[in-house]
Amino acid sequence: EAGVAQSPRYKIIEKRQSVAFWCNPISGHATLYWYQQILGQGPKLLIQFQNNGVVDDSQLPKDRFSAERLKGVDSTLKIQPAKLEDSAVYLCASRQQGRETQYFGPGTRLLVL
Amino acid sequence: RKEVEQDPGPFNVPEGATVAFNCTYSNSASQSFFWYRQDCRKEPKLLMSVYSSGNEDGRFTAQLNRASQYISLLIRDSKLSDSATYLCVVNDPPGGTSYGKLTFGQGTILTVHP
Numbered sequence: 001e002a003g004v005a006q007s008p009r010y011k012i013i014e015k016r017q018s019v020a021f022w023c024n025p026i027s028g029h030a031t032l033y034w035y036q037q038i039l040g041q042g043p044k045l046l047i048q049f050q051n052n053g054v055v056d057d058s059q060l061p062k063d064r065f066s067a068e069r070l071k072g073v074d075s076t077l078k079i080q081p082a083k084l085e086d087s088a089v090y091l092c093a094s095r096q097q098g099r100e101t102q103y104f105g106p107g108t109r110l111l112v113l
Numbered sequence: 114r115k116e117v118e119q120d121p122g123p124f125n126v127p128e129g130a131t132v133a134f135n136c137t138y139s140n141s142a143s144q145s146f147f148w149y150r151q152d153c154r155k156e157p158k159l160l161m162s163v164y165s166s167g168n169e170d171g172r173f174t175a176q177l178n179r180a181s182q183y184i185s186l187l188i189r190d191s192k193l194s195d196s197a198t199y200l201c202v203v204n205d206p207p208g209g210t211s212y213g214k215l216t217f218g219q220g221t222i223l224t225v226h227p
Contacts, residue, residue: 033215042117042200042217043157056214091156100145100204102215104156 002026004105006092012111018080021108024073025094031055033102034067034077035091043091049075082112114139119201119218126225130191134221136184136201145204146177148186150197151220157200160186191225198222 005024013019025032030051035043046065048056052072060067064083069075079086089109093102119136126132138146146163161168163175163184174187184201201218 040121040219042202042219043215044217045214048214100147100162101159104158106156109154 004092004094004103006090006105006108008108009106010109010111012113013082014113015084016081018078019082019110020076020078021090021092021110023075023077023092023105025075025092026096026103028096029094029103030072030097031095032069032075033093033095034075035093035104037089037091037107039088046077079110082110084112086110087112115218116140116216117201117203117218119221121219121221123222123224126191126223128191128193128225128227130225131187131189132191132223133188134186134199134201134223136186136218138182138184138201138203138216140203140206141179141182142206143203144206146184147202147204147215148173148175148184149200149202149217151200152197157217160199188223191223193225193227196223196225 007022032049034046036046037043046060047067049069052069067077089107091107092105095102117138148160149157150160151157161170161175163177165177167176172189176185198220200220203216205214
């Protein structure tokens with residue numbers, strides 16, 4: 001079974017630029033998550049989708065971050081404009097309905113200069 | 114108080130040693146607990162779930178103390194391949210709109226040396 005796919009794997013941008021990340025969850029997984037992991041910390045949830053609806057975006061900095069999952073399958077996370085403190089690994093995870101285990105993608109490593 | 118708190122370490126132990134990690138959580142209504150493992154520059158992967166009765170998987174034993182809101186992970190006979198960051202993870206209580214939301218501790222770094 002294919003795992004969670006993410007792209008790009010690495011991205012370097014300058015502050016105030018825009019960037020977008022893509023995630024394709026495991027087939028059939030209705031719940032999708034985006035996490036931010038800053039160096040030396042555990043992952044922090046940014047947003048949770050159930051199919052194409054937002055369940056929890058309480059920790060998403062909405063002035064600069066946005067995310068969508070229009071068809072209830074793959075998802076994009078955008079940062080506009082980026083700040084230095086956005087340098088982190090952005091992890092996507094998915095979960096099957098009724099199961100607790102979340103499966104993580106390899107992440108996108110973002111460096112903002 | 115942090116929602117999930119771990120000793121960040123690092124723990125440096127020789128092969129064959131026994132090492133224990135501790136974790137505390139703040140939400141007394143939480144019902145699901147896990148240990149995830151994260152290798153350097155890789156994604157987190159589920160190591161094991163933690164049950165009230167305690168559970169064991171080979172050299173790994175996880176314990177939960179609900180009264181103290183405390184979770185532990187014991188690794189016996191450490192191997193070089195056990196070197197990683199161990200993340201204590203708590204799942205939101207069921208029934209809320211955020212069921213399935215995981216809260217991670219900052220992780221405990223383990224290095225096993227020859």
